[in-house]
Amino acid sequence: MTTLGTASAEPGEIDTGRLEVGETRDGSSFGLPVAVINGAEPGKTLYMQAASDGDELNGVGVISRVVPRLDPAELSGTILIVGIVNYHAFQVAEHRNPIDDTKMNRAYPGNENGTSSERIAAATFDVGTRADLILDLHQGSTSRMIDEVRVRCGKRHRLYEDCLELAKAFDCGYVLDQKGPDGQLARAAPDEGVPTVDPELGGCVGWDEESIRKGVDGVFNVLTHYGFLDGTLELTRQTRANSFEQYGAPGGGLVRLTKDLGDRVSRDEVLFELTTPFGEPKDSVTADTDGILWRTRRLPQVASGEYVCSVGTDVDSY
Incomplete structure (x- = not known):
């Protein structure tokens, strides 16, 4: 029992x-x-x-x-x-x-x-x-x-x-x-x-x-x-990130991401752009290092310094 x-x-x-x-x-x-x-x-x-x-x-x-x-x-x-x-x-x-x-x-x-x-x-x-x-x-x-x-x-x-x-x-x-x-x-x-x-x-x-x-x-x-059920599982290689870098908005406005979740990003590549409510460009933010777009905010509107996205860095496979 x-x-x-x-x-x-x-x-x-x-x-x-x-x-x-x-x-x-x-x-x-x-x-x-x-x-x-x-x-x-x-x-x-x-x-x-x-x-x-x-x-x-x-x-x-x-x-x-x-x-x-x-x-x-x-x-x-x-x-x-x-x-x-x-x-x-x-x-x-x-x-x-x-x-x-x-x-x-x-x-x-x-x-x-x-x-x-x-x-x-x-x-x-x-x-x-x-x-x-x-x-x-x-x-x-x-x-x-x-x-x-x-x-x-x-x-x-x-x-x-x-x-x-x-x-x-x-x-x-x-x-x-x-x-x-x-x-x-x-x-x-x-x-x-x-x-x-x-x-x-x-x-x-x-x-x-x-x-x-x-x-x-x-x-x-x-x-x-682990043997709870019959069968065998072939373990496959995983993409591994060992750290994160987070990016915030340099000002207020609307965020337009230039990458999708899981996309590879390169150092100095644009991650997102910031516009006014009328679509006028205000700023853009680039990646500080190579990595993978791991996480993003859900809503497009941001205030100065508000979280926008995270990039998984120090990426390898195992």
Whole structure:
């Protein structure tokens, strides 16, 4: 029997339930939606979670499509899932937990007696560190971004190669290999011996079906590569960026990007132009170095200094 919150499953079974993590402002208890898929045969344990940031919904879309396709009778090992982590932010479609104004993915490993976010982080971290592998499903918030996987433990970490392998197995085609900020699950869990990556599935308002499809494919790639499902997976080379350069607007106006997401850019090549509301040219911004257009703002209007785009730099493949 494998149990997560109120969900319990014998080998060959699947169950859903709730993981209670606190109370709302009226004193009512609340819980995170959870699932246990217990394979008929023994094997590894995979932990997946989504909506650590409340407006990043593509991961929820992935889980809602993956679970109905899983047959425990054909599975070796166990999959533990928390379908929505940032409960309060999800309810109001906001990025940060509105109870304590905290970005959940800066609160790990959490504190069971701490703030709202720290308590949720502690509860989900406890589940995640029961596993052999972790997929923490994200997206680039509501910006436009390529589909990629982030390795956040840092190149000197003892599990660095294991995290790289997990990113490669997920196979979005692009990897950001850059040590993440303190408090990220993908930073904290490897310290406990669990290889962890952040698939960043595009960026949109609501969800994007193409990014969700890539996420679903990625989950099944991982399940195949690590022996949860029968079959073999041929690992393919990924395009890897090791750092970012961000570009802001030199003045106010309307932005016209000259490149599409995923396009290669060269040093001194124009990234975007700035015009007045009447289309009159005001300025242009060029790349400081070679790279890949990785992320852009969604709306065309900008004020002076406002974020416009990011270029992935120090690019190679592995």
